[in-house]
Amino acid sequence: MMAFDRRIVLAALAAGAGGTLAIRNLMAQPSAPGPSVSPALPAARPNLYNCEGCEAVGERRATTLAATVDLAGPDEPGERMILTGRVLTADGSAPAAGVVIYAHHTNHDGLYANGSNESMWSRRHGRLRGWARTGADGRYTFNTIKPAPYPDRTMPAHVHLFVGEPGRPPYYIDDVVFEGEFGVTAAYRKACELRGGDGVVRLGRTPDGILLAQRDIRLETHPA
Structure with missing residues (x-):
């Protein structure tokens, strides 16, 4: 006024x-x-690129990737789950296109099993891994199964996510974990770095009854 x-x-x-x-x-x-005010950028993390396994992001040529990927085949044991979301620019103002999301997770027994000999990371990450690349709307989708916690119960069930932006080194973001399930405690939440935003998601279901996990990603500010 x-x-x-x-x-x-x-x-x-x-x-x-x-x-x-x-x-x-x-x-x-x-x-x-x-006066117009541009959204503020979060501070850059000096250790953003300190990352074990980030080399796996580059194991597929980005231009060959689709936004929707079948990470687990139809015969994979376990409950089917869709992991999807939108990737936003670092200031949160717009969808980010052309971003590679690499995901891997355990099987229904909590193991990274049956990896191939393609690379060290394919052996370590197991067969349940895949790459998606966002389109103009910033969306990505993995059709997969719900992972199980490690057999020793040292971690909640989780999906590892890594981000590869065009022309930038890759980095990891907070794992996707499931609200209200084993291990997702107040202490766990307090220890989260909130890389790429909050990785704690509430599972829903699609109209067909498939588990649905929605994890939006806000790109990190890069160090100078």
């Missing part, structure tokens, strides 16, 4: 009906727009 000098208002009121009409006319005038 337009700001008025108190003395002007009092003088107009003292002038009677004519003064009151003048005030109404002033109030009807649109306010001048304020």
Whole structure:
């Protein structure tokens, strides 16, 4: 709303009906727009690129990747789950296109099993891994199964996510974990770095009854 000098208002009121009409006319005038303010960027993490396993992001050519990927085949044991979300720019103002998301997780026994000999990371990460690349809408989707916690119960069930932006080194973001399930405690939440935003998701279901995990990702600010 337009700001008025108190003395002007009092003088107009003292002038009677004519003064009151003048005030109404002033109030009807649109306010001048304020200066535009760009969304603030979060501070860059100095250790952003300290990352075990990030080399796996580059094991597929980005231009060959789709936004929707079948990470687990139809015969993979376990409950089917869709992991999807939108990747946003670091200031959160727009979808980010052309970003590679690499995901891997345990099988229904909690193991990174049956990896191939393609690379060290394919052996270590197991067969349940895949790459998606966002389109203009910033969306990515992995059709997979719900992972299980490690057999020794040292971690909640989780999906590892790594981000590869065009022309930038890759980095990891907070794992996807499932609210209300084993290991997702107040202490766990407190220890989260919130890389790429909050990785704790509430599972829902699609109209077909498939588990649905929605994890939006906000890109990190890069060190200078």
